[in-house]
Amino acid sequence: MIRSSHCPTKPKLAIFFGILLLLPSYNLSAETFSPWENTAAAGASLAKGNADNLSYNLHLLSSYELNNTEAHIGADWHYAENNDVKNTDSFKAFGEYRHLLDDRAYLGTNTSYLVDDITDIDYRIELGVVAGYYFIKNKNQKLSFETGPGYVWQDQADITDDFLSLRFALRYERQLAARSKFWFSTIYTPAADDFSDYLLTTEAGIDTAINDHWAIRTALRYQHDSTPAPDRQAGDTLLTVGLRYALGSYPEKDGTTGKIPDPSDSSHSSSHSSSHTGPEAIQDGWTSTASLTLSMADGNSDNLNTTASYDAALRRDIGEFFFTGTYSYAEADNTASADSLITRTQLNKLLTDNTYLGIGLGLLRDDIANIDYRLTPAVTLGHYFIKEDHLTLSFEVGPGYTFEKVGGITDDYFSIVAGEKLVWEINKRISLKQSLTGHINPSDTDDYNLVADLALDTDISKHLAWRIAASWSFDNTPAGDSDQDDITLSSGITIKF
8 A cells, every 4th residue: 555645746856956055067168168068868658538547757867077076976866657557656766975085086975866656665864984095087087986884764654763884886887879868776784783685776768869959868777675575575676767858068078069969960160050940841762750759667666668650652743652651559566557559551643733532431449438449531621721842731631430349339421521731841950740630530520530749859970860759639429438538648769761
C-alpha cells in the first residue's frame, strides 16, 4: 500500500525548484568564461482516454571546475502513474566536492538525499568523505575511482536506522564526437559492519547536442537494495529519453567559438552557417521517416510506453503517394493499457497544379477501445490552398465506405470522408507535419469519428531528428464503456531515409 503521506508531491517540487534556485545563474556572452556548467533535462509521455498513462522525469545538474576545485550539485525526479494509480515516484538530490592534490589524486566530500515511495524509502540521507584518483584524465575522456567512510540515516518501511557505511564509486565519461558524450557511473555503499547490506546504483547514458543549448539525453539506471522493504523487489531498472538544456552553452570543444556545428553542415565551416537559417524546400521524389519513443521502468515500478511510426511520401509532377502508420503500446504491472495501430495510404492524381483526385485506405485497430478493425476506403477530390516550396496546405472530401467490428459487432455502411494536411519546412533544421481526417455516416450523423496527428522534428544530423508528437482520436459512438477520445503525447528519435 503506497502511503501518500510519506513525501507528498508539493514538498518534492519545493525541494526540486529550491535546488534550481541554488544553481548559479548568469548571462554569458560567447566570449565570457565561467567555471559553472548548468543543465536541466526533462522527458514525458502521456496517454489519456481509454489508455490512461502519464510518466515524466526531471533532472538538474550544476558542475563547477576551476584550478584545483571540482563540485557538483543536482537532483532528479521520476514519476509515473497508470489509471490515476502512482507506480513510480523517486526523488534524489546530491552534492559533491573535490579538492585536487595534484593532476590525478583528490580528496572530497559528498552528500545525498533519496526518497522512493514505491520501495517504501521515506528518506535515506548519506554523508561521507572520500579519497579518489583519476586513472584517465584528458580532454576526451575521464576515468576515476574513489572510496571512503560515510554515515547513513534512513527510514524504510517505518523502520528508522542509522549506521556507518563505506563508499566505492567508479565514474567514466567520454566525448564520442563533437556533439555526443557518453557517461557511466556505479556507486556501491555497503554497511561497514555487513557488506551484504548495501545499496548499488549504476547509470549510463548518452547526450547528443542539437545546438549550443539543446541536447537529447538517453539514460539507463539500475538500483539494487539488498535489504528491501517487505513485499518489495531488490532491483529497479529505469530507461528515460528526453531533452537536455544547457543554461549558458555547452563547453568549448575547439577552444575558439564554443559553438556546436550545424548537423546539416558536414564541413562545419562558418562560411556555410548563414545558409542554414532559411526554410528548406519540400523534397520531390521519395522521402521517408521512422521514429521510436520508449520509456520503461522494471522492478517495483513496472511500466512500458512505446510508440513506433513510419511515414513515406512520393511526390511527382503528375501525382503523389503517401503512407503513414503508427503503433502504440503501453502496459503497467504486466497489464496492457494501450494497444493501437493506425495506418493511412493514399494515391493522388494531379488534375491541375493544385487540384487532385485521390484514392485512399485507412485502418484502425485499438484493443483498449474494443475496436477489432475499422477499414475505410474512399475516393476524394482535393485542393492545395497553399502549395509553396516550403509549405503546403490541402483539403479533400469525398465518398467512402466503412467496414468495422466494434465491441464484437460487425457493421458496414456508406460514409463521407474529409481531410486536411499541412507540411511546413520551418527552417533548415525544423519541420512540422499535421493532419486531420474525419468519417461520418450520412444516415446517422451522430455516428462519426476524427483522427488528428502532429509531429515536430528537429534535425540532429542528416539522418537523425528529435520528434515531439501528439495524436488525438475521437469516436462519437464508442463501444461499450469505452471513452470517446484518446490523446497521446510522446517524444523520441526519428530516422530519415
